[in-house]
Amino acid sequence: MSNAWLLYMAFAAGLLAVGIYCLLAMKNLIKLFIGIEVISKGVSLALLASGLARQNILLAQSLVITFIVVEVCLVATALAIIVNIYRHTNSLDVRKLTKLRG
């Protein structure tokens, strides 16, 4: 069982790496948010894989469902903020958000 757990963890780490690269290298606000979504997929995969390995799949499932609900709230709020930023700056470039920097 622990071999299967390590396999799932390896793929979850891959997703985490892809998401972190996106957060570090991209400039488009929507792309940055897609990076956060990719990271969250890795996290839910790791949660469920750990539940499967410890034979607690029902509890892991309920945790994943909670995580998904929180994720939806996060997405709705963040996308609303992105639309408002676009209305103010007419751009989705994250570098333009630094113009108030002292």
Added chain:
Amino acid sequence: MVLQIILLGGLVLFSILAILARDLIKSAISLALASLCLGIIFFRMNAPYAGVFEISVVAGLITVLFILTIALTKAEGDVRESRAALLIFPLFFVAFLVLDILVMKGLMSKVPALAGTPEAGGLKFGEVLWKQRTFDLVGQVLVILAGVFAVLALFRKRNKDE
């Protein structure tokens, strides 16, 4: 297990496509396909409720929200991602894969089989969700309310006298 590995590979591949595609609509659709792969993986891991939530909420609702935002902003052309970021990604990912495989191979012999107390045989999902976890579900309701109020506050219309 082979099908599971193919699905996991598809999940990572579609996630990479989602971050590298120039067109934002293609990115959103790739993300939805990645969610679909993850949902099928959940079904095969004997977690049907998580799979249903992943496919209906993440692949459905979140993709719709992304496409709606892309349609509302229409500014994908004004942000040019640097070519270096796209060129460095394959090197970064291959280096990470090598490191990942080495670490996991090293751990394979060292990590003991995960000991856990198995859930009782007759236990149902509803009992675990509503009886084992009670207070954090209240927190979950509050999170949903906070999200609703945040969206309402962000899209508030101005009064006529303002």
